[in-house]
Amino acid sequence: MRIAVGSDHGGFPLKLPIAEELARLGHEVVDCGAHVFEPADDYPDFAEAVALAVQRGDSDRGVLICGSGVGASIAANKFAGVRAAICHDTYSAHQGVEHDDMNLLCLGARIVGSELALELVRAFAAATFSNEERHRRRLAKVLSFEARSMNSTEEAT
Ligand code: RB5
Numbered sequence: 001m002r003i004a005v006g007s008d009h010g011g012f013p014l015k016l017p018i019a020e021e022l023a024r025l026g027h028e029v030v031d032c033g034a035h036v037f038e039p040a041d042d043y044p045d046f047a048e049a050v051a052l053a054v055q056r057g058d059s060d061r062g063v064l065i066c067g068s069g070v071g072a073s074i075a076a077n078k079f080a081g082v083r084a085a086i087c088h089d090t091y092s093a094h095q096g097v098e099h100d101d102m103n104l105l106c107l108g109a110r111i112v113g114s115e116l117a118l119e120l121v122r123a124f125a126a127a128t129f130s131n132e133e134r135h136r137r138r139l140a141k142v143l144s145f146e147a148r149s150m151n152s153t154e155e156a157t
Contacts, residue, residue, distance in 0.1 A: 001061060002030060003027045003030065003062065004029075004059035004063070005018060005050070006047070006049050007033075007034060007035075007063050007064065008045075010067025010108075011065025011066045011067065011107065012034055015065055017117070018107075022063070025125060032049035032053060034146075043066040046062055047072050048075070050062040050064045050104065051079035054082050054104055061104065061105070062082075062103065062104040063105045063106075064107070067109060068086075069088070069111065072084070072107075073104075076082045081146075083101055084106050085102050086108065087102075088107070088112050088116075089109075089122070090123045091106060093121075096128045097124060097128065098127050098135075099130065100138075100142075101135075
């Protein structure tokens with residue numbers, strides 16, 4: 001798979017180990033920055049880069065790391081077609097893909113240690129959407145919210 005990886009300064013310590021682990025597993029890693037540690041950088045800039053890569057289909061999935069994982073997931077979920085979530089337990093990291101078709105994993109580098117982060121990424125990358133009828137039905141409802149909100153935004157402008 002092609003996987004976009006990005007972080008702000010808060011997630012920076014985990015970005016390289018995660019990118020290396022994904023590459024070791026045979027994935028093609030797209031590095032969306034930050035490329036250097038810059039304490040004044042802003043997580044939305046990296047959320048945008050990773051989310052756009054997923055939205056445009058340039059990457060199959062994304063991994064986004066900030067300090068808590070919260071800002072990253074809020075920002076990434078503003079992009080239609082992106083289904084981002086913070087998962088700090090391995091069950092959610094694979095179940096989010098299997099049931100909810102999560103395509104962007106958010107992590108907080110100040111919350112999880114490096115070994116757990118790598119386990120989370122491995123669980124996320126190995127999982128596939130179950131395609132069961134009940135999950136497709138629920139996903140269709142979620143996607144209808146996205147379509148509705150995009151329509152209402154267009155109508156308001
Ligand atoms: C940066 O200090 C921090 O606020 C950011 O990485 C993230 O945790 C935001 O949710």
